[in-house]
Amino acid sequence: MAIDIGQFVQTFFEESFEGLDIMEAGLLALEPGTTADLEQINTIFRAAHSIKGGSGTFGFRDVTDFTHLMETLLDRMREGRMAVTHETVNTLLEARDCLQEMLVAARENVPVDAVRVQGLQERLSRLLEAEPANKDAADSEPVFATKLPPTQPVGWRIQFRPYPQLMHSGNDPVRMFRELADLGELTVRADTSRLPQLAELQPEDCYLSWELELRGVATYESVAEVFAWVEGDCDLSIEPLAEASAAPEPTAGKTADAAAESPAPGPAPDPGVGQEGQQGELLLERRKGEERRKGERRVGPPTAADSGSIRVGIDKVDTVVNLVGELVTTQSMLSALGEDFDMSRLDKLHEALDQLDRNTRDLQEQVMRIRMLPVNSVFSRFPRMVHDISGKLGKQVELRISGEQTELDKTVIEKIGDPLVHLIRNSLDHGLESIDERVQAGKPETGVIALNAYHKSGSIFIEVSDDGRGLNRDALLRKGLDVGLLRAGEDYSDEQIYDLIFHPGLSTAKQISDVSGRGVGMDVVRRNIQDVGGSIQIVSRPGRGTQITICLPLTLAILDGQLVTVGQDCYIIPLLSIIESVQIQAGSVHRVAGRGEVLRFRGRHLPILRLYELFGAAEAQTDLEKGLLVVVEADGRQVGLFVDDLQGQQQVSIKSLEKNFRRVPGVAGATILGDGRVGLILDISGLIRINQAVI
């Protein structure tokens, strides 16, 4: 039977990558200089061990060999033979990374960086050699008292005297004899002399012993292997059979059957054996064509990378199945109503439609949850990163993570990794002071970076905060004035000033380090966040620290929208961006040089963006006093969108315009409305950028 184990390779990779995460978290939690907590090391060891076992089975030899070294090192730490030092932990962490690269390479079927692998292998070996030898004898063969003959003998004489408890381990002499019979021509003689009287017989014990002769080309190893499992449970000798010594005279053949039964671990050996004679004999023919197949079967080439699968909790799936059940019930209710409908049953119809509405909404919500993953999948990489970078910078840092179980859409999760990396690097490099500086400022030596995620009013918030020196307002202000982003003599709020760090090409870092960059980056961070429909805000207090808050939509696929009309067209404004809608009073609109039309509104000047102008809509309302102004906000800026009228609010599913048409500035996507028309979904951040570019 040919079994293709290639189909399980994907699972092997999945669990190996999980194992790598466990190893990393475990290694980071080890405290150098202490004797490690046994269970803690055991967890790391187990992860390595599983990868080693699986990789061998699926044919990734290099991974097996590499993991073996790591495992040996961990084993010694576990047994307390090796201390937990910075060096060992760091080497193991690097080895873990290397192992990850090897696994990825194996999955993608590309070559690994052999130099790196060998370098780490050598470092691991050096660590192992530094310890007192005491190395386990590898692959020791079972040691039985036997001298190996210089030449291949014609067969083997085997004395096999089991101890009474041999069968307690589930072993069975008959099984072993059958195996021997596969190796050649086998003669079995049972010695029943130790068999007690029936009354004294312990049915679970073994009283028989055997002398066996195996004729044929079987090697010593293959014979010894048959008895490998009972080593220590029996007296055994395996002697080569000289050609001269003929096979012992076969005695009465009729006892053979009885003898064959007797060694079975049944309740009691057949008492007949004792009467038939003290010696029984069994001749087993070598079964032809049943030779054990040898040679390794090769695993098929690993299938291409992760085909974008996700793991979903069974509870989520069950909920969806339940809801579909309810939907089906509602549907049959509706079709029953439709069979002979008259106006007297209008109430019933409304009721059923309400129910359908509820079902659909619930179902939609739950199906969305399937795509949700805990944000932990991104957060989990940061302990390692903070460990590595703080070591490099010579800073003491404690990373506090909370809310890691908060769930977020898979697409969003994939896109926020890089921005978060950047923010945390910034905090480590620029935010937190050196130990000396902190002591001078009267702060604890260890700086704190906190990463927190939570769910609030339909959005997910992720906060990155540090207790470092905070942003330098004056430096930012100067820089802003220098490059002409700010105007001298005007009053700017802290928010506006701090916002400058998101501007391309603006960095106040005195030194450029290899940890974080030179000011390219924060603008990219903001753009990435905006790409997934989120926003980013910064709060900073000098000497106390900085907090950056990212606000993300729960999902990218559906949004609550406000429908507005402009001429013949319908547009959708994301409900979350809307502050309010106002009617414009005559005389409250001014033209300000360099800022276009503004509305004096709640003591401020609100720029007005006429959507019909922007999108070239025909037959639209052009008189400001006859239309409506929808005040929207993004990235801390507000703008008034001039529209003809408001329509209803509804949830719309977002279709990509980029994929189906092309990217249009100011438009985030499109959707199909209830009446079949296409409505464009406005991109508020984009509109605000357009508004600024115009003026």
Added chain:
Amino acid sequence: MATILVVDDSASMRQMVEFTLKEAGHRVTVAEDGQIALGLAKGMASDLVITDVNMPNMDGIALIRELRALPAYKFTPILTLTTESTTEKKMEGKDAGATGWIVKPFNPEKLLATVNKVLG
């Protein structure tokens, strides 16, 4: 056809062993660790148990000891799945009452050969 209980914390190993044994016509029950396996064993008889050694919650060694204390599993063949080819490690399982072992890595043919050997 035999009833076989397979215990391993690694999903790929479990799947591979389960698939191989089922293809060979056996009835297979799987468990992720010793604790789960013991719970299952208390409610069913098996012709063979194949268990990994290093597992969370309850490791293979503890499982074997617990199984041997159950009347229904006193003589049931129990094989350990071990990556250790050293005598010391193999004997750890034997001392707890295991029948024998299968050394990882193994391929489906080797697994079946060993299983057939034990089932007779």
